[in-house]
Amino acid sequence: MSIPITMRLVPEKLVSKALAIIFSAVSIATVLSAPLGSFLDGLIGWRNVFILVAVIGAAAFVWQFFTLPSMPPTSSPRLKSLVNVLKRRPVRLGMFANMFAFAGYSVFFTYLRPFLENVTQVSVNTLSIILLVYGIGNLIGAITAKFLLEKSLLMTLTLVPLAMGIFTLLLVFFGDDLLFTSLLIALWGFAFGCVQVGWPTWVTKAVSDEAESAGSLIVAFTQIAITLGAGVGGLVYDQGGINITFELGGVILFIAALVALFALKGVKWNAVTTGSNKLQL
Secondary structure, three states, rough: OHHHHHHHOOHHHHHOOOOOOOHHHHHHHHHHHHHEEEEEEEEHHHHHHHHHHHHHHHHHHHHHHHHHOOOOOOOOOOOHHHHHHHHHHHHHHHHHHHHHHHHHHHHHHHHHHHHHHHHHHHOOHHHHHHHHHHHHHHHHHHHHHHHHHOOEEEEEEHHHHHHHHHHHHHHHOOOOOHHHHHHHHHHHHHHHHHHHHHHHHHHHHHEHHHHHHHEEEHHHHHHHHHHHHHHHHHHHHHHHHHHHHHHHHHHHHHHHHHHHHHHHOOOOOEEEEOOOEEEEO
């Protein structure tokens, strides 16, 4: 729901900035949650950690209740609207480009630990530091995405997954070099932060008239991608090893860049009378 809610909370010109803030918060939570949970587990036990999570969730609910304005639906929800959104060719291509990007991410991140342990041969402490570096890079990428997207949505959503694919293949060839590997992983995290903000921003421009439906679809496509990426990556890992798995991830990311190019090339974003942007098909 972050996409349609953001579009209604802030003026059109601030949507990309607002989404960057939201996904920066997601990145911060991703960086802090796992090490903080492990640390608290050692102090108070996992049951108390779960209770603490419930308290945080309740606090988030209360915060939203008192800070968010009333936002009744702009239209009646219809299953047909999902189909109608997918009938738009550029939108359909964009959904698949997003799906390939997240599938590549899933292959990479799911099997990053076995790569670091078996190829780079890092210790557990070094592994934690590298994952922290990845998270910091991801946070910086989410913050920086606003500026890149305002400059060119097309260039960002095509060149960034292309760069991610290149980084992944470079890891296959130079994964035994700890310093270079750490740098590539940091750059990978930065690039993925741009992707996380980029495709939701695209939704606000491409399907502003059906933001709720498009937001639901892009989340569904993302979850399918993560599931397939992890599952297929696991099968490849079992059969061919970690290097073949990363090569698969790189190829998927190259496909994501190519599909994004077809989805966005030649598309013009024109302001309409409602003050929002609508894709001219």
